[in-house]
Structures are given as structure tokens and as C-alpha cells.
Amino acid sequence: MSFLSDPPETDPGVESLYAADRERLGYVANYTRALAWRPAAVAAWAALNGAVKSTMDLRRYELATLAAARRLGSRYCRLAHGAVLRDRFYDAETVARIATDHADAGLSPADAAVMDFAERVAADPNGITAAEVDVLRGHGLSDAEILDVALTAAARCFFSTVIAAVGARPDAAFETALEPELRRALTGSLD
Template identity: 90%
Template sequence: MSYLADPPESDPDVELLYAADRHRLGYVANYTRALAWRPSAVAAWAALNGAIKSTMDLRRYELATLAAARRLGSRYCSLAHGAVLREHFYDAETVTRIAGDHATAGLSPADAAVMDFAERVAGDPNGITAAEVEVLRGHGLSDPEILDVALTAAARCFFSTVIAAVGARPDPAYETALEPDLRRALTGSLD
């Protein structure tokens, strides 16, 4: 569901996008329905996002993405990436703590610094200083790894902005896939 009408499923490119979602998710995501009007843009986004993720540890990617999504106020992306963290890396209580205050959630200092940096990239990229980059180096991140975090957060800015602008609503599947307390933690302050 979004502000846009669904494109015609009879379009072969739209049909392919929908089939890919059904195969991967079991349903067509609301963001896919909205973006399917421009399949080439969806393909370009998938290629960019895939290139960014390909050089990163998935857990770090998801932590950085969640931090950027929360900073941007994106309910959809917060739910989606909180769900990945819940499914693959942490229990519900831990993801709830991460969403509430990652600095006190029991993450490693490096992971907390990554989330801090991703928030800054999403909220005030022009204010980032060399000292903030040095903090990441101090936690053992290489320059390419720091760039990965910046790319992750900046890409989330693009995607979250587009889906918000067209009114893509979080998929109903998050209502059943995530525990109520976790859903509230991921979206509560974003309502």
C-alpha cells in the first residue's frame, strides 16, 4: 500500500519484480508495488545496495542500516532491518535494547561506534569531523570499512526518502513476524 496505484501486473518487468518478491518473501512488498513503476530504477537500487553489502559483514550492515533508518524516522526500514537483526543475529530483547539505545544495549564498542557514525551520516553528514572517523579507526575499522558504513547510511537515506515520499507503508507481515515490544521499540518514537 502506498499513495501510488499499483502498476499493471501484465507488464513483464512488473511481473518479474513481483515474482521475485513472492519467491523471496512469500508476498509482494509494499515498496516493490510503489517502485515497480520504474523497474530500471529498482534494478539500479538493487545493484547499488548489493555492491555495498557485498563488502560488509551482514550484521554490521544491518546495524548501520537500522541506525540510519531510525535517524531518518523510517518506520518501514526500521521494521525491515530490525526484523533481519532479530531473525539472524539477536534475540528480541537485544534488538529491542538496540532500537531503544544502542549505546547501552550490550553491543561491542566498535558496533556502537558504527551505529553512532551511521546516525551522523543520515542526520548531519556535513558536520562529521576527522575526529569522528578516527573513533572508528580506534575501534579497528579500516578506511574501506568506514566507507562501507558511510555508503550504507547514505544509501538508506535515498531509499527511505523515496518510499516515504510515495507513502509506502510497512508490510503487514511485520505485525506477525515481530514481537509487539520489539515492533514498538523499532517504531514507537517514529509515530
């Protein structure tokens, strides 16, 4: 569900996007329905996001993505990436703590610094200083790994902005897939 109508499913590009979602998720995601008007743009996004993720530890990618999504106020992305963190890396209580205050969630100092940096990229990329980059170096991140975090946060800015602008609502599946306390921590409410 979004502000846009669904594109015709008879279009081969749309049909392909919908089939891929049904195979991967069991349903067509709301963001796919909204973006399917431009299958080439969806393919370009998938290629960019895949390239960013391909060089990165998935847990670090998810933490950076959650931090950027939180800063951007993207309910959809917070729910989606909070679910991945819960399903793959942490229990629900830990993800809720990460979502509300990552500095006090038991993360390593390096992981907390990654989230801090991702939030800064999403909020004020022009204000980032060499000293902030040096903090990540001090936690053992290479320059390539620092670039990975910046790319992750910047890519989230693009995607979250687009889906928000067209009114893509979080999928109903998040209502049943996530514990109420975790949903509240990820979004600030139960709805």
C-alpha cells in the same frame, strides 16, 4: 499499500519484480508495488545496495542500516532491518534494546561507534569531522570499512526517502512476524 496505484502486472518488468518478491517473501512488498512503476530504478537500487553489502559483514550492515533508518524516522526500514537482526543475530529483547538505545544494549564499543557514525551520516553528513572518523579507526575499522558504513547510511537515506515520499507503508507481515514489544521499540508504537 502506498499513495501510488499499483502498476499493471502485465508489464514484464513489473511481473518480474512481483514474482521475485513472491518467491523471496511469499507476498509482494508494499515498497515493490510503489517502486515497480520504474523497474530500471529498482534494478539500479538493488545493484547499488548489493555492491554496498558485498564488502561488509552482514551484522554490521544491518546495525548501520537500522541506525540510519532510526535517524531518518523510517518505520518501514526499522521494521525490516530490525527483523533481520532478530532473525539472524540477536534475540528480540536485544534488538529492542539496540533500537531504543544502542549505547546501552550490550554491543561492542566498535558496533556502537558504527551506529553512531551511521546516524551522523543520515543526520548531518556535512558536519562529520576527521575526529569522528578517527573514532572508528580507534575501534579497528579500516578506511575501507569506514567507507562501507558511510555508503550503507547514505544508501538508506536514498531508499527511505523514496519510499516515504510515495507513502509505502510497512508490510502487514511485520504485524505477525515481530513481537509487539519489538515492534514498539522499532517504531515507537504498536501500529
